Amino acid sequence: MLTFDNISYTYHTKEGETTAVKDLSFNVAKGQFVSVIGPSGCGKTTILSLAAGLLSPSSGKVERGGEFAYMLQRDALFPWRTVEQNIFLPLEVKKCNTPQMREKALALAEKYGLKDFLKKTPSQLSGGMRQRVALIRTLAAEPEILMLDEPFSALDYQTRLEVCDDVQSIIKSEKKTALLITHDISEAIALSDKVVVLSTRPARVISEHIIDFGEGSPKKRRECGEFSAMFEVLRKELGI
Numbered sequence: 001m002l003t004f005d006n007i008s009y010t011y012h013t014k015e016g017e018t019t020a021v022k023d024l025s026f027n028v029a030k031g032q033f034v035s036v037i038g039p040s041g042c043g044k045t046t047i048l049s050l051a052a053g054l055l056s057p058s059s060g061k062v063e064r065g066g067e068f069a070y071m072l073q074r075d076a077l078f079p080w081r082t083v084e085q086n087i088f089l090p091l092e093v094k095k096c097n098t099p100q101m102r103e104k105a106l107a108l109a110e111k112y113g114l115k116d117f118l119k120k121t122p123s124q125l126s127g128g129m130r131q132r133v134a135l136i137r138t139l140a141a142e143p144e145i146l147m148l149d150e151p152f153s154a155l156d157y158q159t160r161l162e163v164c165d166d167v168q169s170i171i172k173s174e175k176k177t178a179l180l181i182t183h184d185i186s187e188a189i190a191l192s193d194k195v196v197v198l199s200t201r202p203a204r205v206i207s208e209h210i211i212d213f214g215e216g217s218p219k220k221r222r223e224c225g226e227f228s229a230m231f232e233v234l235r236k237e238l239g240i
Contacts, residue, residue: 001029001030001032001064001065001145001177002046002051002177002179003061003063004025004026004027004050005023005062006059006061006098007021007024007025007050007057007059007061008057008058008202008234009021009023009043009046009050009055009057010058012077013118020043020045020046020201020202020203021046021047021203021204022052023060024060024205025060025205026205026208028145028177028178028179028194029177032177033168033172033194034122034180034193034194034195035172035178035180035187035188035194036047036048036180036181036182036195036196037184037185037188037196037234038199038203038238039199039201039238039239041200042199042200042201042202042203043198043202044203045181045202047090047181047198048147048181051064051179052147054162061115062076064145065144066143066144066145066177067143067145067204068144068145069090069138069139069141069145069237070146070147071135071146071147071151072134072151073151073153073154074097074147074152075130075131075154076176077122077133079121079122079131080121081121082118082120082121083107083109083117083119083120083121083122084118084207085135086122086137086142087105087106087109087114087133087140088105089140089142089143090137090138090157091105092142096141097134101141104142106118108136108140108174108225109136110138112132112136112170113132114133117129119190122225126159127154127155127156127159128155128159128163128166131151132166132167132170133150134221135151136170139174143176143191145176145177145179146171146176146177146178146179148167148181149181150181151167151180152167153183153184153186161218163192164187164218165217165218165219166219168190168191169193169217171229179227182190185231185235185238186222188234189219189221189230190218190222190227191202192211193210193211194208194211195209195234197234197238198209199207209233209234211230213226214227214232222232
């Protein structure tokens, strides 16, 4: 669904050139949940922008196998719109705000526990519930690929654990493909089918790890003995 083929990207400023990504290659298969981790400032967000087509690589090629949608660090819900109106926003932007698409979006909202909150405004919701609304809004226009830019970073630790389970369950249930950018090693292991580890800038792929223990559930993974072992492997690769 998503392939980075020998990608490099260089920023041009008045001060000169800065290479953010160099000779980077990895792929995300259909239905796979892939996390990308790396040192702070290594170019993780640049990679997400390249994946989404917001930036064009200086060299190499990015191939996408379908429509994509973003889920950002903050929920970015419009405070003056109800939950229902926020969920309909992608349909308005993409000019597919038909009765049929609205009906599908509402069915999705009800399926994942938002039925009693549709007429409320974001200020009336908890942080975890707001992130659930943000995810359903992201799914409303039926994208094949989800780009997740540290979507849990604004939440407290306990809420993050709950929302991680929630988001992964919904994405897997809806059979979507996901690319997550995160600085949190535990989060990457708990959520992913595969973890891609990056070097310091310019970002290159150091390693890729298939995560196949814990029956796929973030909560069960965290309880597995393999979890701490994988954490140590990734921590050492990141030089932490």
